[in-house]
Amino acid sequence: xxxxxxxxxxxxxxxxxxxxxxxxxxxxxxxxxxxxxxxxxxxxxxxxxxxxxxxxxxxxxxxxxxxxxxxxxxxxxxxxxxxxxxxxxxxxxxxxxxxxxxxxxxxxxxxxxxxxxxxxxxxxxxxxxxxxxxxxxxxxxxxxxxxxxxxxxxxxxxxxxxxxxxxxxxxxxxxxxxxxxxxxxxxxxxxxxxxxxxxxxxxxxxxxxxxxxxxxxxxxxxxxxxxxxxxxxxxxxxxxxxxxxxxxxxxxxxxxxxxxxxxxxxxxxxxxxxxxxxxxxxxxxxxx
Numbered sequence: 001x002x003x004x005x006x007x008x009x010x011x012x013x014x015x016x017x018x019x020x021x022x023x024x025x026x027x028x029x030x031x032x033x034x035x036x037x038x039x040x041x042x043x044x045x046x047x048x049x050x051x052x053x054x055x056x057x058x059x060x061x062x063x064x065x066x067x068x069x070x071x072x073x074x075x076x077x078x079x080x081x082x083x084x085x086x087x088x089x090x091x092x093x094x095x096x097x098x099x100x101x102x103x104x105x106x107x108x109x110x111x112x113x114x115x116x117x118x119x120x121x122x123x124x125x126x127x128x129x130x131x132x133x134x135x136x137x138x139x140x141x142x143x144x145x146x147x148x149x150x151x152x153x154x155x156x157x158x159x160x161x162x163x164x165x166x167x168x169x170x171x172x173x174x175x176x177x178x179x180x181x182x183x184x185x186x187x188x189x190x191x192x193x194x195x196x197x198x199x200x201x202x203x204x205x206x207x208x209x210x211x212x213x214x215x216x217x218x219x220x221x222x223x224x225x226x227x228x229x230x231x232x233x234x235x236x237x238x239x240x241x242x243x244x245x246x247x248x249x250x251x252x253x254x255x256x257x258x259x260x261x262x263x264x265x266x267x268x269x270x271x272x273x274x275x276x277x278x279x280x281x282x283x284x285x286x287x288x
Contacts, residue, residue: 033202034282037258038193038211040273045159047181049075050152054173062166065186066157072181075153075174080146087146091139094132101132161186189273191223191263193281194246196256203228208285209263214278219270223281229260 053075060072105125112122162184174180191211195203207225233245246258263281265273 033195033199035193035195036280038191038279038281040275040277041190041192042275043185043188045183045185046179047183048177048179049155049174050176051149052175055170058170060163064163066163068157068160070157072155072157077150077153080150080153084146084150087143091143094135094139098132098136101129105129159185191279193261193263194258195261196258198256203261207283210282210284212280216270221269222266223263224266226262226264232259
């Protein structure tokens with residue numbers, strides 16, 4: 001066999017192998033799709049006080065790990081303690097008036113039964129007693145509100161997680177409802193992977209996937225498909241803003257839309273997850 005024939009056969013074999021490998025890769029991609037368009041997501045709890053006032057202590061730092069119930073910051077309680085004392089005094093005064101009204105009603109009842117006073121006077125006394133009861137109930141409610149407001153001066157972590165964007169300090173005056181801190185819920189991490197609509201038929205809830213984190217390609221970890229999005233935002237106004245917005249990568253070519261697929265992480269990860277980390281997702285088993 002001369003060299004020309006041998007080279008021809010080698011070239012043909014290489015081309016055939018390349019074509020075969022390409023077909024296998026295409027079949028693998030179609031039946032078990034993968035994407036590099038995925039990021040780490042998590043629930044972020046906005047921390048806001050329920051009362052207004054200056055901060056007197058903030059025993060935390062930016063990017064700190066906290067546990068549920070840890071003190072995040074405290075607002076000056078002096079005004080709210082005074083309001084509580086005033087509410088307690090008003091309750092005692094209302095209770096004293098209630099006792100007096102009940103005693104008067106008891107005497108007026110005896111007088112009415114013996115025909116000493118008329119019906120109108122007796123009914124006025126009954127109304128006064130009911131009003132006194134209402135005053136006590138209102139004073140009790142005000143006292144409970146004052147107790148709550150005093151308790152709200154201390155703001156605690158509602159979940160285990162990681163603080164971020166801590167940009168406040170002692171002395172800062174904060175308003176009720178104004179978010180000051182972001183707390184990443186440490187138990188809520190998931191992967192948001194974006195697959196083409198042509199690939200969705202190969203994705204079902206419970207499908208197993210292999211996850212690879214950028215910078216840690218040699219340390220894959222496992223995940224499972226939790227759910228597939230039922231819609232995405234369309235700029236033509238046909239949908240509402242609450243739907244996820246997924247932009248096309250190329251505007252001048254008609255490409256399949258990409259839909260978010262929520263993936264739960266299983267087992268340990270090579271490094272702690274952080275919102276926004278880039279993940280590659282490959283479907284290993286399309287059916288659970």
